Structure formats: C-alpha cells, structure tokens
Amino acid sequence: MDNRAIGVYDSGFGGLSVWDELRRRLPHESLVYLGDGKNCPYGGRAKEEIAAFAFEAVERLVAEGVKMVVVGCNTATTAAIAELRERWPDMPIVGLEPAVKPACIGSRTRRIAVLATEHSLRSDMFLATASRYASDVEVLKVVGEDFVELVEEGMEQSEAATIAVDRVVRPLLNEGVDKIVLGCTHYPFLRPLIERVVAGCGIDVIDSGEAVARRVEWLLERYDIAASGDNEAYYSFISFADEAYRERLERRAKVLMQR
Numbered sequence: 501m502d503n504r505a506i507g508v509y510d511s512g513f514g515g516l517s518v519w520d521e522l523r524r525r526l527p528h529e530s531l532v533y534l535g536d537g538k539n540c541p542y543g544g545r546a547k548e549e550i551a552a553f554a555f556e557a558v559e560r561l562v563a564e565g566v567k568m569v570v571v572g573c574n575t576a577t578t579a580a581i582a583e584l585r586e587r588w589p590d591m592p593i594v595g596l597e598p599a600v601k602p603a604c605i606g607s608r609t610r611r612i613a614v615l616a617t618e619h620s621l622r623s624d625m626f627l628a629t630a631s632r633y634a635s636d637v638e639v640l641k642v643v644g645e646d647f648v649e650l651v652e653e654g655m656e657q658s659e660a661a662t663i664a665v666d667r668v669v670r671p672l673l674n675e676g677v678d679k680i681v682l683g684c685t686h687y688p689f690l691r692p693l694i695e696r697v698v699a700g701c702g703i704d705v706i707d708s709g710e711a712v713a714r715r716v717e718w719l720l721e722r723y724d725i726a727a728s729g730d731n732e733a734y735y736s737f738i739s740f741a742d743e744a745y746r747e748r749l750e751r752r753a754k755v756l757m758q759r
C-alpha cells in the first residue's frame with residue numbers, strides 16, 4: 501500500500517483527458533497534475549527542446565513526492581520516454597502512445613488515420629509502432645492543425661473549433677478510413693465535433709485514455725504501490741505558467757468531475 505500521489509504531466513490542458521480517466525478508474529489514488537502551460541504547444545518544437553521540458557516536469561513531480569508519473573502527452577512521450585526511464589529507474593513512468601494497434605486490428609477497410617502533433621507523427625517511436633502493427637494497413641498521418649491552441653483557449657465549443665475540425669476531418673471521409681485515432685491528449689476535448697463530422701460514415705474515433713488508466717492500474721498492482729481502499733484521494737494542480745493558468749487547470753478539472 502502506498503498513498504502517495506500519482507503525477508500526471510502534459511504540455512497544458514490535454515493531459516486532463518488522461519487525468520479524468522485515471523480518477524474515474526482509480527478513485528482512491530491522489531493525483532498531482534502538472535500542466536506546463538509556459539511552453540505549450542510542444543507539437544512543432546525540436547525533440548531536444550521537448551525532452552528538456554519533460555525532464556523539468558518530471559523533476560518537479562518527483563519533488564512533489566509522487567510514486568509514479570504518467571506522461572499524459574504523446575509528444576513528450578515520443579521525445580523523451582526512454583531517457584526519463586533511464587534517469588528515474590526506480591519509479592514507474594507511463595507514456596502515452598496513439599492507439600494504432602487496436603485500430604489496425606479492428607480495421608475492415610485496412611486504412612486508418614492517426615491525428616497527432618507534427619513532432620509525434622515524425623518521431624521514430626511512431627514510425628516503429630506503425631511498422632510493427634500496421635504492416636498491412638495504410639496509416640494516414642494528419643496533424644490536427646490549431647486543435648491544441650483551441651483547447652488551450654477553452655474554445656472547444658466555438659465556431660472556430662467547428663471550422664478547424666471540419667477542415668482536418670472532412671477530407672478523411674473520402675479516404676476510405678474506418679478508424680480515426682486521436683494521438684494527442686488535447687484532441688479528445690474536440691471529440692464531440694469530430695464525431696459530428698464522421699456521424700453515419702462507419703468511422704470509429706479511438707483515443708488512448710482508458711487503455712492508459714488500465715495500464716496504470718496494472719502497474720500499481722505489480723509494484724505493490726496502490727493506495728489503500730480507504731484513502732481519501734486529493735487532486736492538486738501545478739503549472740510552469742502563471743497562477744491564472746493554474747487556476748484554469750483546476751476549474752477545467754472541476755468541470756470534468758461534474759460530468
């Protein structure tokens with residue numbers, strides 16, 4: 501038994517989609533969420549730069565006394581997960597990867613689309629995953645242009661978001677894909693708009709949130725560090741941006757909890 505918190509990290513608000521899955525599945529686990537905010541978006545940056553942000557973030561979470569870190573950011577995972585695990589070999593560190601495997605297994609048309617940031621899509625890690633699981637499946641790589649910025653601004657229900665999603669997703673309707681994988685943790689916040697575009701077209705939208713929560717649960721058991729059944733979980737929020745940003749993180753999380 502270990503009642504210390506789990507750290508969850510993202511470039512900004514996106515990891516809250518993972519945070520939400522974790523808190524639903526593991527109600528006794530306390531969570532410390534670090535949304536960088538100062539350096540977001542990561543997606544167009546160089547690997548070394550993103551890796552440096554990720555190191556700073558995990559260092560901070562370790563200083564907060566967490567027992568495990570979930571890198572709730574596909575981009576940071578592709579840039580740094582191996583190095584993070586090397587630096588903190590005694591602490592489980594979970595990364596986020598696009599759900600390419602289940603999408604490929606379930607695809608009838610043998611064509612899928614992966615929506616992610618520019619960095620994630622050109623990373624060695626993504627290319628390796630795609631070649632492992634998608635040898636007989638065509639994978640269309642699509643950057644969700646402006647998606648991260650819209651979610652950061654809290655504009656996921658706006659006209660601008662509807663237009664941005666339409667611009668990215670509608671062309672996929674002519675591509676014969678039957679799965680759209682959300683390979684960036686910001687994108688699930690736009691899921692209702694994405695689903696509206698693909699409605700009635702036989703296309704499933706898949707993200708990694710639930711799978712990651714399951715993986716975390718498994719690791720807690722395996723390392724024997726799950727919180728006790730009577731632990732009253734707390735949720736705290738930190739950021740490298742200003743206090744106003746941190747408060748917005750907290751407010752967003754509250755909205756998710758009320759759903």
Ligand code: DGL
Pocket residue numbers: 510511512514515540541542543544572573574575576617620648683684685686
């Ligand atoms: N939420 C992040 C991801 O999962 C990164 C978004 C960004 O900062 O560009 O890829």
